[in-house]
Amino acid sequence: MISAEILICPKCHQELKKTGKSLFCENAHCFDIARNNYINLLLCNKKKSKFPGDDKTMISARNNFLEKGYFEKLRKAIEQIVDDEKPTYILDAGCGTGYYSHNLEQKYNVVAIDISKEAIHFTAKNNKNSLSIVSSIYELPLKDCCIDLILNIFAPKPKEEFKRILKNNGVIVEVVPGKEHLKELKEIMFSDDAVSNKEKFAFSDFKIKSSNKLKYSVKIIENDDVINLIKMTPYYYTGGRKNEGMFNQIKSLDVTFDFIINVLEKL
Ligand SMILES: C[S@@+](CC[C@H](N)C(=O)[O-])C[C@H]1O[C@@H](n2cnc3c(N)ncnc32)[C@H](O)[C@@H]1O
Numbered sequence: 001m002i003s004a005e006i007l008i009c010p011k012c013h014q015e016l017k018k019t020g021k022s023l024f025c026e027n028a029h030c031f032d033i034a035r036n037n038y039i040n041l042l043l044c045n046k047k048k049s050k051f052p053g054d055d056k057t058m059i060s061a062r063n064n065f066l067e068k069g070y071f072e073k074l075r076k077a078i079e080q081i082v083d084d085e086k087p088t089y090i091l092d093a094g095c096g097t098g099y100y101s102h103n104l105e106q107k108y109n110v111v112a113i114d115i116s117k118e119a120i121h122f123t124a125k126n127n128k129n130s131l132s133i134v135s136s137i138y139e140l141p142l143k144d145c146c147i148d149l150i151l152n153i154f155a156p157k158p159k160e161e162f163k164r165i166l167k168n169n170g171v172i173v174e175v176v177p178g179k180e181h182l183k184e185l186k187e188i189m190f191s192d193d194a195v196s197n198k199e200k201f202a203f204s205d206f207k208i209k210s211s212n213k214l215k216y217s218v219k220i221i222e223n224d225d226v227i228n229l230i231k232m233t234p235y236y237y238t239g240g241r242k243n244e245g246m247f248n249q250i251k252s253l254d255v256t257f258d259f260i261i262n263v264l265e266k267l
């Protein structure tokens with residue numbers, strides 16, 4: 001695990017220092033490193049619900065689906081971009097199960113943050129060299145200007161907070177769904193007008209270094225994988241649950257993956 005030198009206390013924003021199995025700030029606020037090597041820096045009074053972020057169903061479905069390699073092409077594309085940027089410190093912001101930083105943590109210092117404790121359990125297990133932290137990315141427990149590269153993959157976009165923690169000329173590698181992402185799934189679940197995604201830049205005041213599309217189709221031939229794909233998306237909650245019986249019948253599904261990968265530079 002990388003050192004805690006870039007962390008600040010979520011209560012008073014002073015530097016955190018590691019002593020034994022705990023982190024302390026100068027005001028004696030203390031945060032324990034959990035047995036499976038993650039740190040919970042999410043204060044109870046900052047939680048909007050008892051279990052914020054993606055729940056156990058979504059996280060295990062995501063983990064099972066990603067482990068099958070369906071998004072391996074996207075992971076490889078991201079790794080290539082990161083290698084070209086040669087960062088020292090990477091933040092995986094809204095890391096989920098840590099899939100996209102899994103190989104990167106062998107070469108770079110990775111901090112992986114998610115508000116879901118369930119997600120961080122998976123990340124800490126999957127990525128033993130990362131600093132895995134439960135926190136909101138809207139109030140990052142990180143020093144100003146300490147990160148070279150932020151991975152922001154299908155996750156919320158706290159623009160001001162990202163600006164604060166990025167070094168000058170640091171970059172955000174953002175992945176958002178393209179217009180046709182999962183279109184076949186959405187055609188089954190919703191009416192036509194709900195089908196297309198909006199392709200837009202959330203980080204409009206960053207400089208666009210590059211913007212590339214990665215699009216491919218696969219035939220999913222196992223019903224478990226179809227179910228996991230549905231459960232890892234918000235569609236499960238917006239319409240999928242009531243159709244669960246129908247989804248259990250799907251033996252195979254041709255599906256389009258359409259990703260937009262933007263590299264955005266802090267000016
Ligand atoms: C669609 S998932 C993507 C996860 C991962 N980046 C991936 O692509 O596999 C979005 C993630 O953002 C997390 N999330 C939502 N709101 C958050 C917040 N305010 N702070 C940190 N993480 C958050 C969720 O818990 C979830 O794990």
Ligand SMILES: [Zn+2]
Binds near residue numbers: 014026028
């Ligand atoms: Zn403190």
